[in-house]
Amino acid sequence: MAVTLDKPTRVHRRLPRSVGFDRLLLLLAMLFLWQVLTWIAGPEVITSPPATARKLAAIINAPDFLGHAYETGRAFAAALIISLLGGLVVGLALGSRRLAGEVAEPLLVALYSIPKITLYPVILLLFGLGVSAKIAFGAIHGIIPVALFAMNAVRNIRSVHLRAARAMRLTPLQIAIHVLVPATLPEIVAGFRLGFALTLLGTLIGEMFASQRGIGYMLVQAMETNDTGTIMALALLLVTIATAASWVLLRLDRGLHGNEQH
């Protein structure tokens, strides 16, 4: 029995220390799977990995790509700042007040779960065609998960920390900076990771429906002309960017915890 009892910890210890090799292995496996799918479905349905990479290089080297990327990047950066900072402030404020949190949580969850894409016409009517509608659409996708993560994290802070802060007569801002944020950093980073991805999604959807520029516009054009090569190449680009950002945030999180291995 004793042997089976410490089995889980032994399994954990047997995990190789560096995850890099596993990631490489996984990447190769996924590329292989992709290639197999291409063989099954045919190259005109799913372009093969090398063909997609070539297509992506061609798209990036095309003269108008920089303008599209700049347009998307600008809108996404603004939306990201609103989502992350706004979500953080809302989450910390609601989390540290019990009643406010109880009132707001079901409302936030309800807002999070409605298909925001149907609200697109409303956003367009409110903000008009242009960059502000894209930013608004990106921000409404990202802000709620960030706020929910931060709020739940603040609620689970040990009350002795908060009592200590009160005993030292810290102002609310000081409490937020010196107590709430350090105590909830892992959850905040988890919220940021999801917020990053969803804000990018929102911004792209915004561009798809009402824009003449940007990566979302390129996507919708490729969809309408059934240009699978471009769709796959742009999807590859987006996955790469979002995964890289997620990885950087993960590293940041681990770095802040010292050498804790997960």
Next chain:
Amino acid sequence: MSRAGFIRLLIVAVAIVGLEVACHAGLIDPITIIPPSAMAAGAWKLLISGRYTEDILLTLGSVALAAALAVAGGFGLGYGLFRLPRLRRALDPLLASYYAVPTFIFYPLFIVLFGLNRLPLVAIGFVFAVVAMAINTLTGFERVPPVLRRTARALRLSEPAALVQITMPACAPYLFTGVKLVIAYSFIGVIAGEFVLSGSGIGHEIAFAYNNFDNPTMYGLMLLLIGFVSGLNMLLFAWERRFYRRRGLT
């Protein structure tokens, strides 16, 4: 009713009445937003006219199929990743970035694969929702206290029996969250697909009404949709509460 519940109701009521008053006072252009009463009237009218019944049923059917597949598939995927910690660790950054890609850009690809029918839309809803279920299943399984696992082993439960009788009830909150997200995401996937490229369904009708400045129909359909999703979520929430109360967790 709890105090928080009362305040919440009050906030929603004030928001609706405020919008109604602002619309009638002319503070908001009726081309932008129509008063909530007009939205409700629009929703009621299109429900009894029966013109949209077919679209509504089509969308709901596709969403139901996509959600059922996503719950089953996501649970299996989450469980598989839980059993393979090495794969799970390597996959970590990808799981968080999965939702950055608008899945419905693959609609043309799915049309070629599945034909010009409702199946590509179901596929979009499924692909969009399945990972949310997988992530929640995985998180839930990882948070099951070790003492429960040890209990299962002490009782010499087989792996399936331990799964059904111990692990799944223990991570029920995460599974419920997963199912709620699956419902929301299948709706988003299917409706976004209809919005962009389909000729039928609620999403298509909303886009059509929007392009024709038909605000009562557009807001009516949105209201119906949001009401339906919220209603479904509240039903799940009530069921979840009852489930916890039976286990003495409230």
